Amino acid sequence: MDTGFRLFDVGRRIPDTGRSRRLVAIVFALALSTAGQTSSADDVAGTAPAAPSATLLRRLADDIAAHFQASGELLLDWQRPQPALARLAPDTALRILEYPAALAPQMLVRVRLPSAPRQPADPARAAPPPADITLVVRAQLWRDGWLLPEPAARGDPVLPSALGIKRFDALRDRDAVPADSGADLLFARALPAGRLLVWRDVIRRPLVRRGQSVEISAGEGALLVTLRGIAMEDAGRGETVRIRNPESRKEFTALVVSESRAEVRF
Incomplete structure (x- = not known):
């Protein structure tokens, strides 16, 4: 670095005085400050693409959640950087062309980017057409589940008021019992305290x-027929049960709707 002056010539020593030492310290401090400013400018001028807006990601998550009618909070993150989205404004609406087949921890989403605005320097030139790209996203679907605060015995009723709440990712813990599953459940086996309930831990109360x-x-329509039948198995609310007609001895299935009642639906 050329500072415009020379402290010493080659082979010539600076007199060892307090003033000389202070001058050398000031010059070195100025040199280090200039080098730091240059490094910072280089970092600002780097070519790394800006991260896509979090607003775009939230809108994409809301659109996918509405499409699948997902229960819970769907959160998305980029599987890899998306430089094609860095130029978009936060209020840009991405049009989804192809949804994933199902909600999963990793999904492919086909979207259409809006066309770039026409350049003022060449107004006669047509704006480029919109671009279609495939985004790779990571997903989490957070729901409330039931946490067992105390040990439970087989056959005990599941009382929601006696259970704790724990958040879980429904895309990974798919067997966990959501806290909005309702009542009419029994413990299917003895369980220790501190366990997040899964479906194999409970059964529907018959x-x-x-x-x-x-x-x-x-x-069907205004026509309603009722009859009595014999249940061939235990079944809870919302489950199908095999019924035998006591006269014809034929069996059919019906949907349990309440205590000792079932419906045949067409």
């Missing part, structure tokens, strides 16, 4: 039991 007489209703 509203229809094997060998029990069940009221069956079947209807």
